[in-house]
Amino acid sequence: MADYQIHQFDVLVVGAGGAGLRAAIEASAAGAKVGVVTKSLLGKAHTVMAEGGMAAAMGNVDDRDNWRVHFADTMRGGQYLNNPRMAEIHAKEAPGRVRELEAWGAVFDRTKDGRILQRNFGGHRYPRLAHVGDRTGLEMIRTLQDHGIHQGIDFHMETTVVTLLKDGARCIGAFGYDRERGRFRIFHAKAVVLATGGIGRAFQVTSNSWEYTGDGHSLAYHAGAALMDMEFVQFHPTGMVWPPSVKGILVTEGVRGEGGVLRNKDGKRFMFDDIPANYRSSTADNEEEGWRYTQGDKSARRPPELLTRDHVARCIRREVKEGRGSPHGGVFLDISWIKERIPNAVEHIKKKLPSMYHQFKQLADIDITQEPMEIGPTTHYMMGGVEVDADSQMSSVPGLFAAGECGAGLHGANRLGGNSLSDLVVFGRRAGEFAARFAKENGAGTIDQAQVNAAAKRALEPFDRGPAGENPFAVQHELQEMMQDLVGIVRTESEMESALGEIARLKARAAKAGVSGNREYNGGWHTALDLDNLLTVSEVITRAAIERKESRGAHFRDDYPARSDDWGGFNIRVTKGADGEPVVERAPVKPMTDEQKQIIEENK
Numbered sequence: 001m002a003d004y005q006i007h008q009f010d011v012l013v014v015g016a017g018g019a020g021l022r023a024a025i026e027a028s029a030a031g032a033k034v035g036v037v038t039k040s041l042l043g044k045a046h047t048v049m050a051e052g053g054m055a056a057a058m059g060n061v062d063d064r065d066n067w068r069v070h071f072a073d074t075m076r077g078g079q080y081l082n083n084p085r086m087a088e089i090h091a092k093e094a095p096g097r098v099r100e101l102e103a104w105g106a107v108f109d110r111t112k113d114g115r116i117l118q119r120n121f122g123g124h125r126y127p128r129l130a131h132v133g134d135r136t137g138l139e140m141i142r143t144l145q146d147h148g149i150h151q152g153i154d155f156h157m158e159t160t161v162v163t164l165l166k167d168g169a170r171c172i173g174a175f176g177y178d179r180e181r182g183r184f185r186i187f188h189a190k191a192v193v194l195a196t197g198g199i200g201r202a203f204q205v206t207s208n209s210w211e212y213t214g215d216g217h218s219l220a221y222h223a224g225a226a227l228m229d230m231e232f233v234q235f236h237p238t239g240m241v242w243p244p245s246v247k248g249i250l251v252t253e254g255v256r257g258e259g260g261v262l263r264n265k266d267g268k269r270f271m272f273d274d275i276p277a278n279y280r281s282s283t284a285d286n287e288e289e290g291w292r293y294t295q296g297d298k299s300a301r302r303p304p305e306l307l308t309r310d311h312v313a314r315c316i317r318r319e320v321k322e323g324r325g326s327p328h329g330g331v332f333l334d335i336s337w338i339k340e341r342i343p344n345a346v347e348h349i350k351k352k353l354p355s356m357y358h359q360f361k362q363l364a365d366i367d368i369t370q371e372p373m374e375i376g377p378t379t380h381y382m383m384g385g386v387e388v389d390a391d392s393q394m395s396s397v398p399g400l401f402a403a404g405e406c407g408a409g410l411h412g413a414n415r416l417g418g419n420s421l422s423d424l425v426v427f428g429r430r431a432g433e434f435a436a437r438f439a440k441e442n443g444a445g446t447i448d449q450a451q452v453n454a455a456a457k458r459a460l461e462p463f464d465r466g467p468a469g470e471n472p473f474a475v476q477h478e479l480q481e482m483m484q485d486l487v488g489i490v491r492t493e494s495e496m497e498s499a500l501g502e503i504a505r506l507k508a509r510a511a512k513a514g515v516s517g518n519r520e521y522n523g524g525w526h527t528a529l530d531l532d533n534l535l536t537v538s539e540v541i542t543r544a545a546i547e548r549k550e551s552r553g554a555h556f557r558d559d560y561p562a563r564s565d566d567w568g569g570f571n572i573r574v575t576k577g578a579d580g581e582p583v584v585e586r587a588p589v590k591p592m593t594d595e596q597k598q599i600i601e602e603n604k
């Protein structure tokens with residue numbers, strides 16, 4: 001143990017995105033000694049990429065909005081597999097978290113009378129997303145960092161956790177390495193908060209950054225926590241499709257919120273062709289009404305382009321499959337058409353969607369104020385994650401908490417856009433508060449030398465095998481391609497069974513991964529270590545997806561295309577069995593209270 005540097009904390013937070021920073025601030029404010037470990041540099045976490053905004057029922061733009069409507073929208077979007085307690089806490093606490101960010105210096109866009117401006121987004125009944133143009137995540141990260149930096153939090157940048165340390169059943173810290181020198185570090189803590197984000201890099205086409213290799217999901221699973229709802233991977237309908245080098249990069253839903261429309265190669269607005277029964281009464285039935293909605297007409301209903309992401313993604317896939325797609329395998333998203341409706345359209349688009357304007361101009365040489373964009377579905381968000389207690393965010397492993405995208409429960413079968421940024425601060429704050437409380441009530445556990453030695457030995461094995469071993473990049477690439485083809489947007493039993501075979505084969509190859517060079521900034525080595533996490537989450541996703549024999553939310557089965565009432569009563573939990581193999585089980589969904597049921601009825 002003397003070989004490795006040891007850091008002692010009350011609370012260790014793994015991840016410096018919105019969830020991790022908010023957790024760290026809260027734990028620190030409660031008097032805990034807090035450390036934050038992040039795989040990348042401070043300010044570079046994936047949260048920085050968030051564009052459209054943060055959902056909170058403040059009612060600034062439409063005073064009919066309140067927490068009850070937000071709760072009902074979130075539950076309906078999640079197709080009632082959400083943990084209702086989490087959905088209620090989220091809807092009630094999000095406005096307070098937005099105001100708190102404002103008090104800490106976030107400069108949100110404003111209404112004419114000076115209140116925080118809110119925009120329309122898919123699945124939200126009223127304009128609800130507090131935003132800063134299309135750079136909301138940047139403002140959130142900047143604000144949390146500026147605030148957090150004064151709290152005496154100890155940051156460890158470019159440091160990757162590879163295993164959690166346990167004392168009996170309890171989590172008592174983590175073991176990792178720094179990228180700069182490749183030195184091992186022990187983080188000894190009374191409580192650990194995982195805030196590591198998502199899993200998008202398990203798929204080939206994704207909007208996610210390189211950090212999203214499912215580390216928190218995998219760390220928690222191997223430490224004995226349950227993963228839940230892992231079959232629900234969100235494919236966002238609008239990612240760039242051309243040129244190939246930028247395929248998957250997100251095109252914010254804000255484009256559709258501002259009046260952008262989807263058309264096929266024949267110029268038809270195909271979203272009007274298929275409006276699900278449970279959204280029919282709240283969806284416009286003609287283009288004129290849809291436009292009025294995007295311009296704030298309270299008597300109008302939303303255009304079908306703003307239906308939930310799972311549905312829009314499948315409609316796009318249908319158009320492409322049936323030969324009505326754009327030249328590069330997507331469809332057209334057009335915001336430039338609004339010049340037919342408003343006089344200063346070019347300035348308006350540039351003001352409302354500055355990042356989108358620059359993104360297309362620089363990456364695809366397309367001026368979105370003048371011509372349509374080509375877009376298609378991209379792997380975007382993981383609804384599934386570590387099963388946690390709704391109030392405290394503690395997992396089934398004592399002392400181990402999870403918040404943000406690596407946690408589960410709030411979103412059920414499908415997340416509404418904007419509900420992630422609010423999730424981060426609502427449940428990040430709670431995770432920090434309860435982790436600090438846990439740390440106060442429990443002494444530091446004892447670090448087991450054997451666990452540390454085993455983790456270090458495992459981490460160095462790719463160097464022992466050297467360049468004669470398997471190329472980790474090749475294994476990662478094959479995994480991504482395979483998951484995209486066999487466990488993607490439309491699934492069947494036989495394809496997913498073959499995926500399991502492929503995963504077993506890739507696991508065997510990953511176990512032989514070899515790298516050359518030294519430990520300083522060695523990308524091959526880091527990829528070899530990431531493989532374990534990517535393969536773990538890929539297997540859990542596939543097993544959960546095979547188990548759910550219905551189509552619901554983001555999970556669509558060609559062999560079971562209908563939603564089943566029976567399956568509506570269960571979440572799927574996956575834990576690691578005593579033999580090391582995944583154990584898949586059905587867990588009854590958490591029941592709603594009478595008041596929650598009444599809210600759902602009122603908002604039907």
Ligand SMILES: Cc1cc2nc3c(=O)[nH]c(=O)nc-3n(C[C@H](O)[C@H](O)[C@H](O)COP(=O)(O)OP(=O)(O)OC[C@H]3O[C@@H](n4cnc5c(N)ncnc54)[C@H](O)[C@@H]3O)c2cc1C
Nearest residue numbers: 015016017019039046047051052053161197404405420421
């Ligand atoms: C392009 C894009 C636009 C989006 N727009 C919106 C939006 O408008 N509204 C909305 O609500 N949501 C949006 N989302 C989703 C939202 O941004 C994410 O779900 C959210 O930011 C996740 O935050 P997080 O704190 O959970 O994780 P992150 O912000 O990703 O942070 C994860 C942190 O964990 C660290 N980490 C990971 N693994 C390890 C490890 N092994 N060891 C140490 N550190 C580790 C990373 O380095 C990072 O610091 C968008 C997503 C994308 C991709």
